[in-house]
Amino acid sequence: MRSARQISRRTVLRGLGTAIALPWLEAMSTTAALAAPAGAAGKAATAPLRMAFFYVPNGAHMADWTPKEVGTDFTLPYILEPVSAFKDDLLVMTGLTQKNGFALGDGGGDHARALSTFLTGCHPLKTDGANIRVGVSVDQIAALKVGGQTRFPSLELGIDRGAQSGSCDTGYSCAYSSNISWRTESTPMAKEVNPRLVFDRLFTSQNATGTAASRARRDFYKKSILDYVAEDAATLKGRLGITDQRKVEEYLTAVREIERRVDRASNQTGGDLPQIARPSGVPRDFQEHVHLMCDLMVLAFQGDVTRISTFMFANEGSNRSYPVIDVPEGHHELSHHGGDPKKHEKIKRINHLHVSQFAYFLGKLKAIKEGEGTLLDNAMIVYGSGISDGNRHNHDDLPILVAGKGGGSLQTGRHLKVADNTPLNNLYLSLLDRMGAPVDRFGDSTGRVEGL
DSSP states (O other): OOOTTOOOTTOEEEETTEEEEOOOOHHHHHHHHHHSOGGGTTOOOOOOOEEEEEEOSSOOOGGGTSOSSOBSSOOOOGGGGGGGGGGGGEEEEEEEEOGGGSOTTOOSOHHHHHHHHHTTOSOOOOOSSSOOOOOOOHHHHHHHHHGGGSSSSOEEEESSOOOSSSEEETTEEHHHHHOSOEEETTEEOOOBOOHHHHHHHHHBOSSHHHHHHHHHHHHHHTOOHHHHSHHHHHHHHTTSOHHHHHHHHHHHHHHHHHHHHHHHHHTOOSOOOTTOOOOTTOOSSHHHHHHHHHHHHHHHHHTTSOSEEEEESSOTTOOOOBGGGTBOSOHHHHHOOTTOHHHHHHHHHHHHHHHHHHHHHHHHHHTSEETTEETTTTEEEEEEOSOSSTTTTOOSSOOEEEESOGGGTSOOSEEEEEEEEEEHHHHHHHHHHHTTOOOSOOTTOOSOOTTO
16 A cells, blocks of 8 residues: 555646646655556656757857867856856757758848747748748657646747737748747747746646636735645645655745746836837846746746746847846847957857856756756756857857756766757757657758767
8 A cells, every 4th residue: 555655746736726736756756666567666756857948049159159178178168157057067069050041042031040940940931921831840849749748738938029920031921030939830839928927827727717717816815826725735745754845845935936026027017128019017127037937937847837848038130238238239230240349249248148047047957856866957958049150140050058967868068069060950859869759850850969
């Protein structure tokens, strides 16, 4: 007979209009071990593997991105300094190319192609009409194979709301510049930029009407979602060991803290940055917005609400300014630097700022214990851009990082230089294998990346 401390991985805390998934607990490993076939008796279950893709627009200042040394003994250049604390958890990759981002006879439109090909590996149909077509993205291939094991197959997040129609880049539809994730070759997965809507989606009823009603009820009574699951949480804690009790308490505390921050953001008014349309509930401050969205992704991974996500720091071709780092000019404008040292310096600062936000996310993952490792150990996070040098609009030698140990399947702590013009899609094939979602071919792939 099973002990009272053994619980299912599917256990959630329920209340009126509320469902809160739980982090990985020791009691779940015990359950899985006891439920395993006789030949596997005593083998504890492993934490699930997560996959995410972070995108930054307009390329990078490659001279201050690329390490000079190859292998394990390398120094992180200026732009990558913010992730120095995670050096042993990183693969800095050089030599990867997304060939279908090039014009291939279609003329201008490199920004639209950079984003639309980044995860699809396919050349987009040049159109600004309704007949958009590119390809299924790697995150959605994984979601199709393993997404049924979680409440949400995938989670699409971003900072800038984007148009889904009209012309945004030399005859290419705005859908190409705004969407990184594609469910079918003609159906993008629109990202959510409002933290409150993401929070409600993760922790309340899956029914849209139910979500709105439960939010209205909580607002009226000034209650937290945790108030609705307090009784269920108390009952669960009574069944857990001391370590698991602490994990649950830390997780619920994190949920409550993010809920407070989301509420504060929703109460902000005015002060929008120029050129950036802000829906209600979105923080005015760029970094706070990014941090909130990162925290929500971390909670979604920690609670196994989803195992696959994408995050866009901005739409491709973004001309956002960054006064917080003394860059009042637009990013896209600066990316056409023409060799101007002053513009180079400001591009470097923007790149450094973006990597700093990524470091924040990695720090959150690494702080969460899972089994013998951390949530970061059980993840594969790709960070990069579909453009290398913004002035040249080239799509070879892309700036690509891979963070996380992939459940022990990735040898991190290296600068890995692959042969020039190695398809970026070869990396994706390798990651899909590790996610348990293998495919024979993807885009212009020629095989797996060796030496990962």
